[in-house]
Structures are given as C-alpha cells and as structure tokens.
Amino acid sequence: MLKNRIIPCLDVQNGRVVKGINFVELKDAGDPVEQAKIYSDGGADEICFLDITASNENRDTIIDIVRKTAKECFVPLTVGGGVRTIQNITDLLLAGADKVSINTAAVKNVDFVKEASKKFGSQCIVVAIDAKKVSENKWEVFTHGGRNKTDIDAIEFAKQVETNGAGEILLTSMDKDGTKSGYDIDLLKTITTSTNIPVIASGGVGTLDHLYDGIVKGGASAVLAASIFHYGEHKIKDAKEYLNSKNVSVRL
Amino acid sequence: MNVTIVDYQSGNISSVVNSFTEVSKGKVNLEVTSDIKKIKSSDKIVLPGQGSFKSCVDSLNNINGLVDTLKEFAITNRKPLLGICVGLQMFADVGYEEAETKGLGWISGKVSKINNQNGKFKLPHIGWNEIEILKESKIFKDIKNKSHMYFVHSYEFIPEDKSVISATTDYSSKIVCAVEKENLFGTQFHPEKSDKTGLKIIDNFLKL
Numbered sequence: 001m002l003k004n005r006i007i008p009c010l011d012v013q014n015g016r017v018v019k020g021i022n023f024v025e026l027k028d029a030g031d032p033v034e035q036a037k038i039y040s041d042g043g044a045d046e047i048c049f050l051d052i053t054a055s056n057e058n059r060d061t062i063i064d065i066v067r068k069t070a071k072e073c074f075v076p077l078t079v080g081g082g083v084r085t086i087q088n089i090t091d092l093l094l095a096g097a098d099k100v101s102i103n104t105a106a107v108k109n110v111d112f113v114k115e116a117s118k119k120f121g122s123q124c125i126v127v128a129i130d131a132k133k134v135s136e137n138k139w140e141v142f143t144h145g146g147r148n149k150t151d152i153d154a155i156e157f158a159k160q161v162e163t164n165g166a167g168e169i170l171l172t173s174m175d176k177d178g179t180k181s182g183y184d185i186d187l188l189k190t191i192t193t194s195t196n197i198p199v200i201a202s203g204g205v206g207t208l209d210h211l212y213d214g215i216v217k218g219g220a221s222a223v224l225a226a227s228i229f230h231y232g233e234h235k236i237k238d239a240k241e242y243l244n245s246k247n248v249s250v251r252l
Numbered sequence: 253m254n255v256t257i258v259d260y261q262s263g264n265i266s267s268v269v270n271s272f273t274e275v276s277k278g279k280v281n282l283e284v285t286s287d288i289k290k291i292k293s294s295d296k297i298v299l300p301g302q303g304s305f306k307s308c309v310d311s312l313n314n315i316n317g318l319v320d321t322l323k324e325f326a327i328t329n330r331k332p333l334l335g336i337c338v339g340l341q342m343f344a345d346v347g348y349e350e351a352e353t354k355g356l357g358w359i360s361g362k363v364s365k366i367n368n369q370n371g372k373f374k375l376p377h378i379g380w381n382e383i384e385i386l387k388e389s390k391i392f393k394d395i396k397n398k399s400h401m402y403f404v405h406s407y408e409f410i411p412e413d414k415s416v417i418s419a420t421t422d423y424s425s426k427i428v429c430a431v432e433k434e435n436l437f438g439t440q441f442h443p444e445k446s447d448k449t450g451l452k453i454i455d456n457f458l459k460l
Contacts, residue, residue: 002423003380003400040447045380070270076402076445093264098445121263121303123376123404167376167404196371198378221374251380251400 003251004215005045005222006239007078007200008229010035013052015061033068039229040073042236045251047073048101048224051081052145059088063095070096080128080170089116093124101170103128104143107150107157110164117165126200127166129154131187132174139187146174154187155194162195169195170224172203180206180227188218200224208234208242215248253280255458256294260286260318262311263302268336271444272298275454288321296460297325301338305347305363305407308338309355319356327358330435334391334457340431340438341409349407359433361411366424373424375406381421381429383441389418389432391439391456399449401429401441409440 011018016030036047047069051062059082066079079092080101089100106113106127117125130146131139131154139154158169171191173184183201192199198221201214205225214223228234240250255276257268269284276282283290291297299322301308312319326333335343344355347363355363368375380400385392401421408427411417419430421441429440437457443450 001382002377002403003382005379070266071274074267074271074274074445074451075447076404094266096266096270098264098267121307122406123302123378124264168378196368196374197376198374221379 001249003045003249004220004243005200006211006236006250007046007048007222007224008039008044008236009048009050009202009224009226011050011052011226012062012065012081014058015065018052032065033072036069036077037072039236040075043240043251044075044236045222046076046078048078048080051079053082059091063091066092066095066097078126080126086116086119089120093120099124099126099167101126101128103130106161107141107143107152110160113161113166114164117167122165122167125166126168126170127161128170128172129158129161129191130172130174133184133187137186137190139190142174146177155190158191158195162197166197168198168200170200170202174203176204177202179204182206182210183214183218183220185213185218188214188220192219198222208239211239212243212246212248215243253296253458254283254294255280255296255298256283256285256291257298257300258286258291258318258322259284260311260315262308263300263338265300265302267442267444268298268300271451271454275451276458280458286315286318288317291318291321291325294325295331296457297322297331297333299333299335299339299342301336301340301342303338305338305341305349305355306351306353308342309347309353312342323356323358326436332435332437332457332460335436335438336444337405337440337442340440341407343431343436343438344409344411347407358436359411359416359431360413361409363407363409366406366408366427369424376404377406377423377427378404381423381441383419383421383429384426385419387415387418387432389430389437390460391432391437391453392418392430393456395449395452395456400446401439401443401450402445403429403441405440409438
C-alpha cells in the first residue's frame with residue numbers, strides 16, 4: 001500500500017535557512033544542508049527547499065546547497081522558488097534535485113509546464129499553486145508569495161496543469177499559511193477530487209492533528225509542513241507514529 | 253572493478269550518480285559515460301531512465317553503437333546489468349508511452365499504463381510503497397520483505413515469463429517492481445532515493 005508522505009520544508013534565503021529548525025544538536029542553525037540531513041535521518045519521506053531569495057544573482061547559492069544536500073540525503077529532494085526557465089530546471093536537476101516546483105512561471109504561461117514535463121518527465125515537475133478563498137467554494141490563484149492577484153480560478157488551473165503534464169500539485173492556502181490553524185480542508189478536498197494527480201497539502205499546520213486532517217479529510221497524498229518541525233516542537237518520527245496510531249499508513 | 257552508469261542524455265541521473273558514489277566509495281571505479289569503449293571494458297552496468305519510454309529509447313538509439321554494445325554486454329557476455337525505472341522498462345519488447353515503441357527485447361513483455369481503475373488510484377504512482385519479495389534475488393540480500401521503496405511512475409512492465417519477477421508492489425494491482433533474469437536486474441522503484449534500504453540494494457549489486 002502506498003504510504004502518505006510527510007515532507008518538511010525549509011525556507012532558504014541567500015543560502016541560509018530562515019525559520020529553520022533549532023535543535024540542540026545542530027552545529028549551525030542556519031545551514032540548510034545540515035538541517036536537511038537531520039530531517040532525512042529522522043525519517044522524512046522527502047525534503048523540500050523553498051528558495052525565497054529575492055534576486056536572480058543568487059541562484060548559484062541554492063544550486064550549491066542542492067549539490068551538497070544531494071550528496072548526503074538519499075530521499076527525494078524538491079526545490080522551488082524562482083524557477084522560471086528550462087535552464088533553471090536543468091541546473092537544479094544537474095545539481096541533484098529530484099523534482100522542481102514551479103509557481104509564478106506556470107501561472108504566467110502554462111505551456112512552460114508542458115515544455116518542462118515533456119523535456120524532463122512529469123515525475124520531476126511539481127506545480128505549486130497558492131490559492132486564496134474569494135467566495136464560498138471558490139478560490140483564486142495568487143503569485144509572488146500571495147501578493148499578486150491573478151483572477152484565475154484555482155480549480156480550473158489545477159486541472160489545466162494536470163493536462164499540461166504536472167506530476168504533482170503543491171497546494172498552499174494563502175488564508176491559512178502561517179496561521180497554525182490547520183489546512184484549508186475545503187480547498188484541499190475540492191482540488192484532490194477535481195484532479196487525478198497527487199496533491200501535497202501546505203499552509204497552516206500547527207498540530208499533528210492537522211496533518212491527519214489533510215490526509216484523511218482533505219485527501220492529500222502528502223503533507224508538507226515547516227514550522228511544526230522547527231524548534232524541535234515535533235519530530236518527523238513523532239508525526240509518523242501519531243498518524244500510524246490513528247490508522248493512517250506511513251513509512252515507519 | 254569498473255562500474256559504468258550509462259549517461260545517454262536522457263533525464264536526470266544525478267541522484268543515481270550520487271548514491272552509487274556514496275556506496276562505492278573507495279571500492280569500485282565508477283564511470284558515468286556513454287563511451288562505447290568504456291562500457292565494453294566495464295564489469296557492471298547501471299542503466300538509469302527517466303522521462304517517457306519513447307524518449308529513453310530514442311536517446312539510446314541516438315548514440316551510435318550504444319544499443320549493440322549494451323546487448324553484447326548483457327545478452328552475449330552475460331555480465332551484470334541493473335536497469336532502474338525506465339531503464340528496467342526498456343528490457344521489454346514494446347512500450348506504449350507516448351507512442352508504440354520498440355524496446356530492447358531482453359526480457360519478453362510489454363510496458364503499459366497502470367490500470368488506475370478509472371481514477372480511483374492517482375497517477376503517477378508517487379511515494380513510498382512496500383515491496384513484496386517473490387523470489388530470492390541477489391540484490392535483495394539482507395532486505396526485509398515489505399521494505400519501503402520510493403516509486404515514481406505511471407507505466408508498468410508486464411513480463412511474459414512470470415518467473416523473472418522478483419518483487420511486486422500493491423497499487424491498484426500487483427505491479428511488477430523488480431525482476432531478475434540471470435545477469436539482468438531491474439527495479440521499477442528508485443533504490444538511489446530509497447534511503448538506507450535503497451543504498452543496501454545498490455551495495456548488493458556492487459558486491460555481485
């Protein structure tokens with residue numbers, strides 16, 4: 001039976017982890033490679049880096065981090081943030097990323113998803129959708145970290161990226177992100193039932209129960225979380241044991 | 253020992269290279285190349301594969317003499333070869349991804365889309381799934397039955413001769429996820445991304 005995945009996400013800015021884990025055993029709390037290794041050793045099913053570096057000049061920094069991490073972590077590595085061109089994808093994959101996550105570039109031009117999945121295979125193309133609720137059962141796609149409104153319907157867009165070859169959808173609720181009040185389950189359920197590709201839930205996790213809800217109520221194939229795994233609040237292992245105790249199948 | 257990971261310009265092989273490098277540290281001489289001469293002088297070959305069946309076969313055919321060299325290595329000289337993901341799928345006679353495409357024809361069978369029961373099972377099959385070991389395989393030495401491996405695929409290899417199947421995984425049906433036929437080994441899952449258990453399989457292959 002296919003297991004539900006737990007994916008810790010690390011926000012990286014100019015080569016350093018922002019909001020990183022703060023375990024006592026860490027030598028350097030800002031080093032993404034060291035933190036990824038801790039997650040991987042702790043049983044993370046995948047590792048996700050989100051590069052929030054604003055400038056393009058610093059792209060080499062994330063590539064260097066990916067290169068170092070990939071030599072030490074033997075679980076899948078997804079990298080997102082600023083992926084705009086085929087060359088960006090090539091660079092990340094060559095450095096050792098297994099998947100790349102495309103956000104703004106996919107919204108601007110959905111053909112980019114098609115081109116990328118045709119060139120690299122759907123298995124490594126994740127489309128990150130940032131959605132915000134606009135009315136009852138209606139969500140809209142936002143870009144640039146939730147700042148820019150697009151007037152694109154999130155459900156329609158999800159279907160569209162599937163048709164264009166995305167292998168997975170990383171779905172973030174902009175309403176819930178950072179609130180620690182749980183995923184937007186309605187949004188999640190709507191997208192997971194409207195598409196036939198795996199959906200990774202993101203945005204709003206504050207407790208282990210939220211992970212449970214994302215999988216069981218929302219239908220997510222994987223749950224992504226950042227802050228609950230930081231500061232040693234919960235370890236990946238705790239999350240998995242908790243889910244397992246509630247009959248959610250995970251890789252233990 | 254010389255081990256070659258065949259780099260035929262198709263898909264992302266960094267992870268395969270990284271994990272083999274990790275496991276083979278100081279033990280074997282690892283080459284990543286499509287150089288025919290180097291392949292000929294190898295003791296073992298790893299054939300990775302990402303993207304579609306058709307794109308992988310096309311890329312193999314694009315390199316002059318590569319298919320013949322691999323055939324001579326694996327079929328005539330019976331030296332150990334490990335196919336990973338589409339690398340395994342290409343052992344088949346034919347694949348149906350994108351368009352009907354002739355495979356290498358090393359193990360009779362076909363590669364077709366996983367029957368996902370009208371959308372009941374999401375495709376691609378992505379993530380960690382348990383493998384059920386059906387026969388003793390040299391690459392499964394010290395691997396426990398029901399171990400978790402990392403999968404990412406939408407197509408499955410269906411061999412004619414079921415005795416080549418060394419493991420299956422359950423996703424809508426029993427999907428063939430590992431084969432062994434004499435010197436030919438293949439995994440549908442990605443040992444290079446399957447944590448310590450995956451690295452152990454790589455180690456087993458290197459120790460053959």
